[in-house]
Amino acid sequence: MKTKRSAAFWLVLLGGFFTPAILCLIYMVYIEKLAPAYSEPKFWIKWYLNGWESMAYLLLPMGIVLATSLIAQLEYKNNAWKQVLTTPQSLSTVFVAKYTVVLFMMFQLFVLFTIGMYFAGALPAWYYGHVPYPKGPFPWQRIVQMSTSFYITSLPILALQYFLSVYFKNFMVSLGAGILMVTAAITALSWRYVYLVPYSYGGVHFMQLQGRMRFKSNVLDIHYLALIYFAGFTLLAYLLYLTKKEKG
Amino acid sequence: MLSAKVASMYCIETENLSHQFASGKNILDNITLQVPSGSIYGFLGPNGAGKTTTLRLILGLLKKQSGRISIFGQTFEKNRVGILRKLGSLIETPSLYGHLTAAENLLLLQKIYQCPKTRIPEVLELVGLSDTAHKKVSQFSLGMKQRLSIAVALLNQPELLILDEPTNGLDPNGIIEMRELFKRLNQEQGITILISSHLLGEIEKLVSHVGIIHKGQLLFEGTLQDLIQKQQESSSLKLSTNDNARALQVLQSIYPEAQQQNGKLALPPLANAEIAAVNRQLLQHGLEVYHLAIEQNDLESIFMELVKN
Numbered sequence: 001m002k003t004k005r006s007a008a009f010w011l012v013l014l015g016g017f018f019t020p021a022i023l024c025l026i027y028m029v030y031i032e033k034l035a036p037a038y039s040e041p042k043f044w045i046k047w048y049l050n051g052w053e054s055m056a057y058l059l060l061p062m063g064i065v066l067a068t069s070l071i072a073q074l075e076y077k078n079n080a081w082k083q084v085l086t087t088p089q090s091l092s093t094v095f096v097a098k099y100t101v102v103l104f105m106m107f108q109l110f111v112l113f114t115i116g117m118y119f120a121g122a123l124p125a126w127y128y129g130h131v132p133y134p135k136g137p138f139p140w141q142r143i144v145q146m147s148t149s150f151y152i153t154s155l156p157i158l159a160l161q162y163f164l165s166v167y168f169k170n171f172m173v174s175l176g177a178g179i180l181m182v183t184a185a186i187t188a189l190s191w192r193y194v195y196l197v198p199y200s201y202g203g204v205h206f207m208q209l210q211g212r213m214r215f216k217s218n219v220l221d222i223h224y225l226a227l228i229y230f231a232g233f234t235l236l237a238y239l240l241y242l243t244k245k246e247k248g
Numbered sequence: 249m250l251s252a253k254v255a256s257m258y259c260i261e262t263e264n265l266s267h268q269f270a271s272g273k274n275i276l277d278n279i280t281l282q283v284p285s286g287s288i289y290g291f292l293g294p295n296g297a298g299k300t301t302t303l304r305l306i307l308g309l310l311k312k313q314s315g316r317i318s319i320f321g322q323t324f325e326k327n328r329v330g331i332l333r334k335l336g337s338l339i340e341t342p343s344l345y346g347h348l349t350a351a352e353n354l355l356l357l358q359k360i361y362q363c364p365k366t367r368i369p370e371v372l373e374l375v376g377l378s379d380t381a382h383k384k385v386s387q388f389s390l391g392m393k394q395r396l397s398i399a400v401a402l403l404n405q406p407e408l409l410i411l412d413e414p415t416n417g418l419d420p421n422g423i424i425e426m427r428e429l430f431k432r433l434n435q436e437q438g439i440t441i442l443i444s445s446h447l448l449g450e451i452e453k454l455v456s457h458v459g460i461i462h463k464g465q466l467l468f469e470g471t472l473q474d475l476i477q478k479q480q481e482s483s484s485l486k487l488s489t490n491d492n493a494r495a496l497q498v499l500q501s502i503y504p505e506a507q508q509q510n511g512k513l514a515l516p517p518l519a520n521a522e523i524a525a526v527n528r529q530l531l532q533h534g535l536e537v538y539h540l541a542i543e544q545n546d547l548e549s550i551f552m553e554l555v556k557n
Contacts (some may be wrong), residue, residue: 001352001355001356002345002348004352078343078344079341079343080345082304082307082339082340083357086308086337087357090328245310247309
């Protein structure tokens with residue numbers, strides 16, 4: 001309820017539809033290329049991956065950085081931590097409730113993005129008579145599988161950014177650290193040990209799906225690594241939040 | 249350690265509460281507060297005295313470094329959730345979500361406290377905000393935000409209210425209204441109220457007990473009557489004549505404690521007959537008496553004197 005009409009709410013809504021809208025616009029402009037593209041048997045998968053190209057490297061990590069900061073700022077900006085922390089709830093409940101909101105908002109972003117990609121892909125076929133509607137049913141199962149994979153790879157960023165946003169009152173700390181880490185992660189994509197940089201996992205996963213990833217983790221699959229980082233950052237955030245001297 | 253029997257008399261008790269900032273500066277020094285159940289306790293002190301730090305420690309918003317805090321006779325750390333369920337608070341600036349309406353702000357907390365929804369219009373009515381229930385809080389004036397914060401503090405029908413300078417930003421009419429509301433809540437519902445202020449004049453018409461803090465030390469704690477007693481003890485007979493130096497000599501022969509203060513002569517408070525005798529004495533010595541009256545320090549000057557000393 002707190003996120004209703006908040007900046008974080010608008011960010012998720014607009015962020016989910018941003019890439020589909022841009023892609024749709026581009027396709028609508030290059031009319032001549034549409035017919036062959038839409039005739040391809042794996043149109044939907046290619047189309048969906050097209051959307052993830054900008055999302056995986058930059059837009060999703062930056063979206064997470066901004067959304068987590070905005071969620072925490074809801075309390076800081078309104079001086080509301082002291083109100084939240086004097087309600088009859090354990091500190092753990094408050095931590096988990098807020099964390100769940102962030103996780104759910106990210107889930108909403110993925111759902112909106114997927115719906116947006118479907119309509120953005122279908123619109124040119126509906127609008128132009130000469131463009132065929134993609135053959136075969138929409139591959140929901142595969143799309144959900146891919147979305148889940150990207151969701152898991154984004155969890156370490158979400159956990160660390162949540163910690164920074166809640167722990168530091170000054171939102172420039174979480175925002176600055178986030179921008180720095182996302183930039184470093186993009187640079188790290190060509191590094192042999194890119195698997196050590198959790199902010200790059202979205203990009204790594206995208207490159208893996210495209211068969212462009214040169215390096216391979218010798219230890220664990222990237223999704224397991226993401227879950228380990230996520231658990232570690234969450235635990236760190238929880239412990240530091242509990243032991244924070246000034247809570248509200 | 250306080251016995252359970254004594255503890256139950258007090259709604260809030262702190263024992264040797266001390267707090268230091270990271271710089272090593274002492275903010276609170278062995279504060280032992282006792283807020284009796286059913287009282288309206290005025291917690292007074294100038295800005296920076298340590299009032300807000302004390303209240304934040306009581307509410308668990310600051311990590312306690314040393315001392316003991318007990319609320320409703322229970323240790324705060326061990327019974328945090330149970331204690332907070334029976335408590336309403338307003339600390340410093342209002343804690344409200346600007347992008348939500350007044351009613352939505354209350355609805356959020358109503359869900360947490362699980363109190364009846366009917367409490368929302370009730371508390372809005374109590375603080376005079378019924379007409380603005382559906383207005384966004386970001387469009388509220390500071391006074392309206394303060395009123396809404398008081399409504400938030402009252403939502404769960406608390407047994408104890410902790411209010412840190414709740415009249416900040418209110419106009420004189422608003423201050424009177426809120427004072428009357430607090431009195432009513434205390435008298436009709438038996439709510440214990442701990443209210444902080446830096447102005448004694450603002451709360452002397454409201455409180456039954458007073459604690460005065462300055463530079464992290466509790467200088468006075470007692471009933472308002474105790475403070476008034478102190479005021480009466482510090483009253484004096486003030487007089488001025490056409491020759492105060494000679495008048496002082498005359499008076500000191502009868503009352504050795506007579507002294508000159510701020511251009512006037514001061515004697516301890518005397519009975520009416522003695523005052524008349526003083527007047528006669530001065531006239532007999534050829535002095536003209538311009539002023540002769542018992543002057544009482546007001547509570548504010550007692551407060552200032554305590555703080556200065």
